Amino acid sequence: MSLDLDDIDRAVLRELARDARQPASALGRKLGLSQPAAWRRIKRLEDANVISGRRVRLDATTLGFGVTVFLGVKLATKGRTSVADFERAITAIPEVQVVQHVLGAYDYRLRVVARDLSDFERVLRRRIMTLPGVGEVEANVLLTEEQRPGPLG
Amino acid sequence: MLDDTDRRLLRYLQSDPSASTAELADRAGVSPAVAWRRLDKLTEAGVLQGIEAVIDWRALGFGVEVSLRITLDKTQTNAFDEMISAAREVPEVIEIQTFLGRVDLRLNVLARDMAHYTQVYRDRILTLPHIQDIEQLMLVSMVKADEALPL
Numbered sequence: 001m002s003l004d005l006d007d008i009d010r011a012v013l014r015e016l017a018r019d020a021r022q023p024a025s026a027l028g029r030k031l032g033l034s035q036p037a038a039w040r041r042i043k044r045l046e047d048a049n050v051i052s053g054r055r056v057r058l059d060a061t062t063l064g065f066g067v068t069v070f071l072g073v074k075l076a077t078k079g080r081t082s083v084a085d086f087e088r089a090i091t092a093i094p095e096v097q098v099v100q101h102v103l104g105a106y107d108y109r110l111r112v113v114a115r116d117l118s119d120f121e122r123v124l125r126r127r128i129m130t131l132p133g134v135g136e137v138e139a140n141v142l143l144t145e146e147q148r149p150g151p152l153g
Numbered sequence: 154m155l156d157d158t159d160r161r162l163l164r165y166l167q168s169d170p171s172a173s174t175a176e177l178a179d180r181a182g183v184s185p186a187v188a189w190r191r192l193d194k195l196t197e198a199g200v201l202q203g204i205e206a207v208i209d210w211r212a213l214g215f216g217v218e219v220s221l222r223i224t225l226d227k228t229q230t231n232a233f234d235e236m237i238s239a240a241r242e243v244p245e246v247i248e249i250q251t252f253l254g255r256v257d258l259r260l261n262v263l264a265r266d267m268a269h270y271t272q273v274y275r276d277r278i279l280t281l282p283h284i285q286d287i288e289q290l291m292l293v294s295m296v297k298a299d300e301a302l303p304l
Contacts, residue, residue, distance in 0.1 A: 003213060016206035020170075052209035054170035057202040058163065058302055063155070065302055070252065070259075072290075087296050094303035099296035102220065104289055109220060113302060140254030146237075150247035150263055151215065152208075 003048045008033070010152045012041045013050070017149075020054045065113045067120050068142040071128070072106035076135030089131045095123045106138070117141075155200070158183055160304045162191055163201065167301040170204050210247075210263050217264040217291070221278060222256040224286040232283040233258070243277045256288075 005013070011031050015022065028038030045051050060068065075086060090099055090110065098111035112128075114120035128134065161181040166172065172180075178188035195201040210218065225232045233251065240246050240260055248261035262278065264270035278287075 005213065013206070013208060017208055018203070018205060020204045020206040048212055049209055050212045051206045052212070053207045054204050055207050055300060056163070056167045056170050056204055058167075059200050059202055060302055062198070062200050063163075063302055063304065070250075091297040096297065097300045097302075098298055100220075101293040101296055102290040103293050104291060106290060108296075109290060111300070138255060140252035140256045143251045143253055145248065145250040148241065148247050148249065150210070151213070151244050153244055 003045075003050055009041060009045065012038070013045065014149055014152050016042070016045075016051065017152075020051075060113060064115055066116050067114045069112045069114065069120055070140050070142060071108075071110040071112060071124075072138040072140075073108040073110060073128075073134060074105075074136040075107045075133045077133050078107070082133040086131060086133050090128070093123070093127050095127070106136075154198070155195075158187070159191055159195060162188055163195070163302075164304045166192075166201075166204075167299070167304070214265055215263040216266055217270045219262050219264070219270060219274075219292065220290040221260045221262055222288040222290065223258045223260065223284055224255070225257045226283045226285040227257070229283050235282045236284075239281050243273070243281075245273045245277065 008031060012027065015027055015030065024039040024042060025035040027033075027042070028035050031038065033041070060066075075082060086108075087099065087101075090096055090108070095112050095114055096110055097113055098109075100109040101107065102109050110128075112120065112123060114123055124137075124139070129137065158181060162177055165177050165180045169176075174189050174192065175185045177192075178185040181188060183191075192201060223236075225236060236258060237249055237251075240249055243262075245262050245264060246260050247263055248259075250259045251257065252259065260278070262270070262273060264273050
């Protein structure tokens with residue numbers, strides 16, 4: 001089931017994706033809606049689970065995390081238990097921010113944050129490469145990233 | 154610059170982004186006034202950049218998400234810049250990243266279904282400039298996505 005959005009809904013989503021904490025009154029003023037109308041729009045999007053949660057945006061570099069690396073991981077052995085074991089172990093590593101199960105040249109895509117390259121090497125060697133079932137691994141260091149409004153734009 | 158109180162507040166905020174300042178203060182063991190002042194300072198300093206709503210694209214009918222790993226023809230000067238500005242024009246692209254490594258660039262692409270994806274891939278992606286090689290990883294499931302920093 002997918003929800004039909006009009007231009008105002010898309011504008012509401014774009015605004016909330018930027019700042020989820022703005023009150024319905026402020027959002028309404030920006031988009032030319034009354035406070036109750038803005039509130040109803042937000043409520044409808046939340047009820048349809050279009051907004052699945054909230055995320056805190058922090059400046060990783062200032063907080064001492066200077067390096068973000070994306071890893072493509074291939075599992076050496078594939079079976080239901082090895083996949084479950086790998087997923088449980090990999091999600092428990094605090095430096096691993098994102099774990100995606102993918103279809104293609106790799107089985108998993110990981111986003112790993114570290115203080116610097118030697119810290120990353122430590123996480124990779126001691127925590128990731130030692131996990132059961134890990135086969136080939138490819139690392140790419142993130143230089144820049146940019147979020148786009150996507151189909152909301 | 155950051156002390157333990159700051160880190161605690163940010164850690165609790167990351168684990169519950171909807172928590173009120175009073176709740177965060179309570180968990181971090183400080184008064185609401187202190188928590189409010191600290192968070193305000195962290196915002197001023199650009200450490201706390203904001204709290205964003207997470208959009209579930211599947212709920213909007215975009216059931217297909219593909220990560221396109223692209224190698225560029227780097228004999229062309231401006232290959233990166235021209236590629237990135239062209240990719241910005243494709244509405245289905247929700248993320249653009251550049252890398253140091255075997256992959257130069259990654260585009261995260263949404264589509265309604267496989268037919269739509271095929272169309273976007275052929276008409277909008279393969280026509281982007283300076284592509285030397287392209288590899289597709291289709292998202293099967295998101296196992297972990299909190300993107301929290303280990304503070």
